[in-house]
Amino acid sequence: MAVEIKNRLDLAAKSSDYMHIAGRKIENIHEELLELEAKGEVKVIHIKDENKPLYAETLFGWKKKIPTNKLWHHKSCGQCGNIPGYPVSVLWFMNKLGLEYIDERNQTSCTAWNYHGSGTSNPVGLAAVAVRNWHRAYELGLFPLFHCATTFGDYKEMRNLLVENKELRDEVKKIMNKIGRELVIPEEIVHYSEWVHVLRFEIAKLKKYDLSDVIVTVHPACHCYKMIPEDCIYDKEIYAGKRTAVSTGIALALGAKVADYSTWYDCCGFGFRHILTEREASRSFVMDRKIRPMVREANSDVCITQDTGCTTTLDKNQWIGKAMGYTEQVPVMSDVMFAALACGADVFKIVQLQWHTTDWRPLCEKIGIDWKKSEEEYKAYLEELRAGGKTVNLYEYPS
Amino acid sequence: MPENILVIGGGPAGLHAANELAELGVSVSLVERDAFIGGNPKKFKYKFLFPDLQPAENVIGELIKKAESNKNIRIYYSSEVTDFKENGKKFDVTIKSPKGTETKTFNSVIVATGFEHFDPATDSKYSYQLFDDVIDIKDLEKMMGEGNFNRPSNGKPPRNVAIILCVGSRDRHVGNQYCSRVCCTVSVKQAIELKEHFPEMEVYIFYMDIRTYGFYEDLYWKAMEEHDVQIVKGRVAEITSGPDNTVICKGEDTLLRGPFEIPFDMVVLASGMEGGPQSPEMSKKLGIELDEHGFLKPANITLSPFKSNKDGIFLAGACTGPKAIVDAIVEGGAAAMNAYIYAKKNAQ
Amino acid sequence: MEYDENGVSIVPFEFKKEIFEEAKKDFRYEEYVRGCLNCGVCTGGCPPHRFFDFSPRIVLQKCKSNDPALVWEMMDEYIWACFQCFTCAMICPFLNSPGGVIAILREIAVRRGFESAKRVLKPYSRVLLKLTAYGNQLSPDMIQPDFFPDWGPHIGYASQDLPLKRKAIPMPTLQVTNLAWDVAPETMKELYTIFDEAGVFKIIEVVDPSLYEIIMDIIDDVRSS
Numbered sequence: 002m003a004v005e006i007k008n009r010l011d012l013a014a015k016s017s018d019y020m021h022i023a024g025r026k027i028e029n030i031h032e033e034l035l036e037l038e039a040k041g042e043v044k045v046i047h048i049k050d051e052n053k054p055l056y057a058e059t060l061f062g063w064k065k066k067i068p069t070n071k072l073w074h075h076k077s078c079g080q081c082g083n084i085p086g087y088p089v090s091v092l093w094f095m096n097k098l099g100l101e102y103i104d105e106r107n108q109t110s111c112t113a114w115n116y117h118g119s120g121t122s123n124p125v126g127l128a129a130v131a132v133r134n135w136h137r138a139y140e141l142g143l144f145p146l147f148h149c150a151t152t153f154g155d156y157k158e159m160r161n162l163l164v165e166n167k168e169l170r171d172e173v174k175k176i177m178n179k180i181g182r183e184l185v186i187p188e189e190i191v192h193y194s195e196w197v198h199v200l201r202f203e204i205a206k207l208k209k210y211d212l213s214d215v216i217v218t219v220h221p222a223c224h225c226y227k228m229i230p231e232d233c234i235y236d237k238e239i240y241a242g243k244r245t246a247v248s249t250g251i252a253l254a255l256g257a258k259v260a261d262y263s264t265w266y267d268c269c270g271f272g273f274r275h276i277l278t279e280r281e282a283s284r285s286f287v288m289d290r291k292i293r294p295m296v297r298e299a300n301s302d303v304c305i306t307q308d309t310g311c312t313t314t315l316d317k318n319q320w321i322g323k324a325m326g327y328t329e330q331v332p333v334m335s336d337v338m339f340a341a342l343a344c345g346a347d348v349f350k351i352v353q354l355q356w357h358t359t360d361w362r363p364l365c366e367k368i369g370i371d372w373k374k375s376e377e378e379y380k381a382y383l384e385e386l387r388a389g390g391k392t393v394n395l396y397e398y399p400s
Numbered sequence: 401m402p403e404n405i406l407v408i409g410g411g412p413a414g415l416h417a418a419n420e421l422a423e424l425g426v427s428v429s430l431v432e433r434d435a436f437i438g439g440n441p442k443k444f445k446y447k448f449l450f451p452d453l454q455p456a457e458n459v460i461g462e463l464i465k466k467a468e469s470n471k472n473i474r475i476y477y478s479s480e481v482t483d484f485k486e487n488g489k490k491f492d493v494t495i496k497s498p499k500g501t502e503t504k505t506f507n508s509v510i511v512a513t514g515f516e517h518f519d520p521a522t523d524s525k526y527s528y529q530l531f532d533d534v535i536d537i538k539d540l541e542k543m544m545g546e547g548n549f550n551r552p553s554n555g556k557p558p559r560n561v562a563i564i565l566c567v568g569s570r571d572r573h574v575g576n577q578y579c580s581r582v583c584c585t586v587s588v589k590q591a592i593e594l595k596e597h598f599p600e601m602e603v604y605i606f607y608m609d610i611r612t613y614g615f616y617e618d619l620y621w622k623a624m625e626e627h628d629v630q631i632v633k634g635r636v637a638e639i640t641s642g643p644d645n646t647v648i649c650k651g652e653d654t655l656l657r658g659p660f661e662i663p664f665d666m667v668v669l670a671s672g673m674e675g676g677p678q679s680p681e682m683s684k685k686l687g688i689e690l691d692e693h694g695f696l697k698p699a700n701i702t703l704s705p706f707k708s709n710k711d712g713i714f715l716a717g718a719c720t721g722p723k724a725i726v727d728a729i730v731e732g733g734a735a736a737m738n739a740y741i742y743a744k745k746n747a748q
Numbered sequence: 749m750e751y752d753e754n755g756v757s758i759v760p761f762e763f764k765k766e767i768f769e770e771a772k773k774d775f776r777y778e779e780y781v782r783g784c785l786n787c788g789v790c791t792g793g794c795p796p797h798r799f800f801d802f803s804p805r806i807v808l809q810k811c812k813s814n815d816p817a818l819v820w821e822m823m824d825e826y827i828w829a830c831f832q833c834f835t836c837a838m839i840c841p842f843l844n845s846p847g848g849v850i851a852i853l854r855e856i857a858v859r860r861g862f863e864s865a866k867r868v869l870k871p872y873s874r875v876l877l878k879l880t881a882y883g884n885q886l887s888p889d890m891i892q893p894d895f896f897p898d899w900g901p902h903i904g905y906a907s908q909d910l911p912l913k914r915k916a917i918p919m920p921t922l923q924v925t926n927l928a929w930d931v932a933p934e935t936m937k938e939l940y941t942i943f944d945e946a947g948v949f950k951i952i953e954v955v956d957p958s959l960y961e962i963i964m965d966i967i968d969d970v971r972s973s
Contacts, residue, residue: 008645017529019521060524076921078885082928085917092919104921106932109883109939117832119872120854120865121955124776126946133938154834166775176945180938223833230838241530261641263648263661268795272831278871280898282799290795298643320900350918358902379916386915395918525839566787571841608787637792637839651792652805659797 006260009299010216013249013259017241031063033164034186042170043163046139046187053100055199057234057246065234066189067199068146073138074104077149078114079309086334086353087312088148090341091193092395093351097207097344098200102146104396107137111147113155114310118273124162128169129176131159136182146193150308153192154224157232160186192225194247194307195234197337201254209345210368212257217339218301218331219248219259220291220315222308223268248307248336255343260299264290270318271310287318288327296329303364304333319359332361348372349379350393402427402472403743406493406506408481408682411439412725413717414512415463416732417739422472424740429504430467430475431495433678437475438464439514441725444538445545449725450589451616456545459725484685489712489746507743508712510735511686511696512728515718516676518568518576520669526567527639528669531647533558534639536567536669537583540590549597551666553645558665560602561594562649563587564636569672569722570608578693580672580722585616587670588623595627604630604662606651634660639667673722688713695721706735712746714739764816767823767860771811771852780837780848784808790836790846802829804836804846811849819853824864827853861954873959880952881966883939884928888914936970 038045048054052068059065072095080087088104095102112130116122135156138145147153163170163186174184197204226233226245236246239253244265252259270286272279292315295301306312316333334342338352346352348370354361355376365372386392403426407418410432418428436442438460441449446456467473476497483494487505494503517538520528528534532553535543543549551558565587569580584607591603605623610631612620623629634653642648642663650661675694683690688708691697696719699707708715716735717728750758771777790804791797797804807826810818830850837845857865869876879885893904906913910925921929943949953960 009641012530012641015530017521019529076929078928080928081922082884082886082888083891085914085919085922088922089917089919104919106921106930107935108929109931109935110879110885110928112879112885114885115875115879117851119869119876120851120858121869121876121951122948123855123946123951126942126948129942129946130939133942162776168775176942179945180941182938223835227834227838235524241527243524243527243530263640263642265640266638266650266793266835268831268833268835270795270831272796272833274828274868274872275831277875278868282796284898285799286795290798298641317896317899317903320902321898350916353917356906358900383909383912383916387912392915392920392923393918394920396920398920566841572843573841608785633788634792635787635789635841637789652788652797652803654786654788654791654805659792 006300009261010258012261013240014238014253015241016238019237019242030161030164031188034160034188037164044139044183044185046135046144046185048144048188052144057195057199058236060231060233060235063231065195065232067191067195068144069196069200070100071143072100072102072146073141073143074102075108075111075134075138075145075147075152076104077152077309078110079313080148084309084312084335084353084356086338086351086356087309089351089353089395090335090337090346091148093341093346094204094337096395098203103141103143103399105398108134111149111152111155113151114273116155117151118277124159124169125172125176127155128159128163128173131156132163132173132177132184132186133180133182135187136177136185138187139185144191145187146191146196148193148309150192150222150224151310153190154228157190157229160190161229190232192247192307194225194336197340198234198247198250201251204251204340204344205254205256207344208255210343210370212255212343212368215257215364215367216300216302217252217257217259217305218262218295218299218303219252219265219305220269220311221245221248221265222306222311225307248305251336251340252305255340260301262294262298262301264294267291269311269314271314273310276310276314283314284318284321287315288322288325288329291315292319292322292331293327293329296331301331302367303339304331305339306333306335308335317358330359332357332359332364334361342368342370347378348375350375350382355379403507403740403747404429404505405739405743406431406491406509407512408509409439409512409514409717409719410434410437410467410475411512411514411717411728412441412460412463413514413728413732413735414439414510415467416729417510417512417716417736418473419463419466419470420733420736421740422470426472426740426743428473429495429506430473431479431481432475432477433480435478437467437477440517444517445542447541447545448589448593450585451619453589453592481685491712507747508714508739509686510714510716510739511682511688511708511719512716512732512735513678513682513719514676515673515722516678518574518580518671518674520567520671523568523571523574525638526564526669531639531641531667533647533665534667534669536671537586537590538671540668541586544590544593549594557598558601560604560664561666561668562636562662562664563591563603563605563668563670564649565605565607565610565670566635567669567671568674576672576674576693578722579611581611582722582724583670583672584611585619585724587668588612588619588629590668591623591629592619592627595623595629602630603627604632604664606632606634606636606649608633608635632656673718675719679719682719686710686713693721695719706731706738712742759820761816764820767856768816768819770856771819771849774852776848777852780845780852781808781811782844783842784812784844785842787841789839789841790844793835793839795833795835796829796831800829802826804830807846807849808844823853823857823862827857828864828868858951858955866955869955873956876952876956876959877963878927880943880948881963882927883931883936887925887927889925933970933973940967940971
């Protein structure tokens with residue numbers, strides 16, 4: 002066992018002198034987008050100096066500009082509905098780092114979960130929703146930051162379809178006219194995990210706890226790195242540049258151990274439709290293909306995710322596994338929540354682990370976090386609010 | 401006065417061309433970028449050649465010996481062509497070597513700059529450089545050439561080995577849509593060599609199609625019938641870490657097993673052939689055409705595969721596309737004859 | 749509809765052809781369906797392949813066959829097994845996207861209101877309602893123990909004192925229970941226009957007429973507010 006774990010621990014931090022190649026004959030959408038802008042066909046939301054961009058290398062070695070400031074939060078339905086500590090942790094770090102953003106009511110869902118689950122939309126509908134939300138960020142002079150991996154994947158796809166198809170652009174423009182908006186496309190489609198990744202060393206400076214005994218397994222989100230893979234971050238210092246670097250990067254920067262497991266590439270079992278309508282498939286997938294390998298092969302203390310659906314699916318489906326003799330359990334949370342814990346964010350008020358199903362208390366204890374104290378404070382806080390007290394917000398609507 | 405002919409590249413094709421011309425009394429200048437001649441077979445220490453598993457030294461050693469001992473051949477080691485100008489029907493060429501720079505006039509030119517092995521590090525899906533026990537065809541050839549059959553990770557003999565075909569070939573992700581022609585045969589040959597060395601070892605070959613054309617077919621019958629090599633139809637989809645320091649190959653056996661996940665002690669990637677950086681470099685310097693696959697383009701691929709689009713410049717070997725050593729040698733001879741005819745006709 | 753002796757509907761070849769032609773007409777089809785030599789990479793990496801009779805290689809092969817009858821065979825259960833993870837699209841050496849074709853075929857199945865599509869989407873109606881009526885896909889009050897008994901006893905945590913717990917979340921947008929975040933009515937109205945124009949409401953009307961009525965009532969309320 003010891004030898005095996007050691008081998009699996011070596012992989013994430015392995016570096017290489019590899020060269021990326023852009024051999025795949027694909028169009029460089031970014032260049033085509035700028036050409037369309039020059040022709041006056043579309044407007045582009047540019048990443049400006051005030052967005053304080055940092056650069057990261059993508060699969061083909063292209064440089065991706067990641068804005069870190071003046072951001073517009075494009076929230077995720079599943080996170081806000083079900084894992085509230087997810088967006089709260091993002092805002093908590095933005096406050097800590099003194100960055101500007103807006104979080105407001107004027108945003109719709111990307112509608113892509115529904116599309117991939119039920120097929121009840123189409124490219125025109127999906128693209129129009131995307132442009133509607135992009136335009137809202139544009140009119141505020143901010144750059145949109147997408148919290149959900151399915152939004153990220155879908156918006157990358159919609160960006161590509163819009164750049165490549167004039168008919169689609171024309172249809173979307175027609176709809177935008179009706180709602181008083183214009184066809185705008187962001188220079189880059191940016192996922193919050195990329196924001197975390199480029200700021201990982203800044204974030205690590207805020208670290209309060211030693212994580213050197215914590216074994217992390219990472220579950221990468223399919224809609225992050227499998228949809229439009231050329232727009233995803235890879236790093237020579239992480240998995241030798243062979244696997245997407247986000248989430249693993251922050252875990253390593255925080256000083257945790259990242260262990261590999263045999264089903265790293267597998268999805269979580271969410272299936273978009275299956276999580277609601279064919280649950281036994283999701284359940285089996287979670288236990289057989291993810292949780293069991295993570296625990297048995299890697300001795301994992303925590304599973305780190307980078308997406309909404311994965312976090313929910315992997316967390317919620319462990320309990321029922323016991324009925325089938327699956328005794329393996331591992332707490333599940335996103336990279337940014339794990340980072341917030343490590344940096345001293347309150348377990349209940351900020352990271353909001355109380356909503357999670359799989360027991361996360363042993364992890365807190367291993368790190369040295371006094372979750373009981375946090376729970377008592379949270380209970381008292383709830384009583385204050387019940388008595389008419391005011392929420393201590395991380396953010397207030399602009400007046 | 402003898403004709404002057406320039407041969408660029410000292411691999412099998414270039415060496416054979418130089419040797420043939422020297423026999424005819426031509427004064428040959430052989431420009432080689434490496435400090436040695438013999439090309440990739442020498443560089444990567446190929447051990448045995450298919451189809452008859454004769455020692456590579458029999459072939460490469462013979463070509464090198466001939467070239468080095470023939471007074472009509474001047475070999476420029478660690479050298480390159482730095483300037484190339486047409487001069488009527490002739491060519492003024494500047495050669496830069498460690499000994500200095502000289503410019504000579506040649507009657508004709510043979511380009512035999514060969515190929516590069518596809519570097520699997522450039523395709524993330526193979527996890528090459530991530531797992532020590534994932535190696536490629538040239539690594540294994542070199543290891544076996546040095547008598548080493550053990551796992552890079554721990555120096556112990558592998559209990560089982562997977563050989564994955566079509567790495568960097570027939571794959572639009574890396575821009576190589578073509579078949580590299582020789583990897584199937586080389587891989588089957590390597591499987592036999594592994595089995596001869598460790599009869600107890602299990603060897604799997606994962607293929608999309610086995611392309612051991614012509615008499616090379618004999619090899620896989622031998623691999624299956626005499627050595628029990630498992631030949632499975634299905635390209636490997638994922639390579640991940642397995643139990644006991646193994647590497648898991650995951651894919652679909654499209655004919656028998658359906659989905660499979662097999663842990664291996666060693667994985668060999670049958671990397672294909674590429675035109676390398678030297679092909680566009682030659683294209684630019686000599687003003688000859690490059691094809692869409694990154695190799696040099698013959699004037700007429702069927703009628704005159706050894707001629708470039710420019711009169712007086714001839715092509716031989718793998719610089720025009722993936723091929724076996726035997727074909728490279730045949731082309732070296734053909735290019736030599738054509739370069740000689742051109743030189744004779746336009747000598748004055 | 750005609751039925752055979754086993755009660756299975758007999759679908760005329762012409763109809764199957766019409767469906768296949770509809771798929772091929774989609775502007776994404778040519779990009780998703782290129783060449784395929786059965787290498788098996790897509791299926792080797794396909795997550796649902798391990799649990800279902802589903803193979804992206806077969807999806808591609810059936811499309812390439814040009815046989816409408818083979819494509820038709822996938823239109824009921826088969827297309828709904830896909831997880832839409834796009835592993836196949838990422839790893840296919842020939843740049844096909846079986847997952848993309850599945851999306852096209854699913855769109856056709858719902859647009860045409862196939863019985864199989866209606867059946868598959870029935871348990872999905874709550875998401876469809878939240879999404880089309882409010883611009884969110886999930887809300888805190890949907891996480892109820894009776895809907896998710898298999899998620900364990902802790903799931904009840906969310907249903908007790910939910911408004912108070914949501915109020916304690918330090919983001920004003922999240923301090924609601926019936927939506928994931930508080931969507932402004934003006935924003936919802938924009939979404940309705942998009943759905944109208946893109947034909948999304950029309951699709952809902954076909955696959956679930958009663959749900960459509962409920963959605964329309966809510967929309968009327970929001971629009972007149």
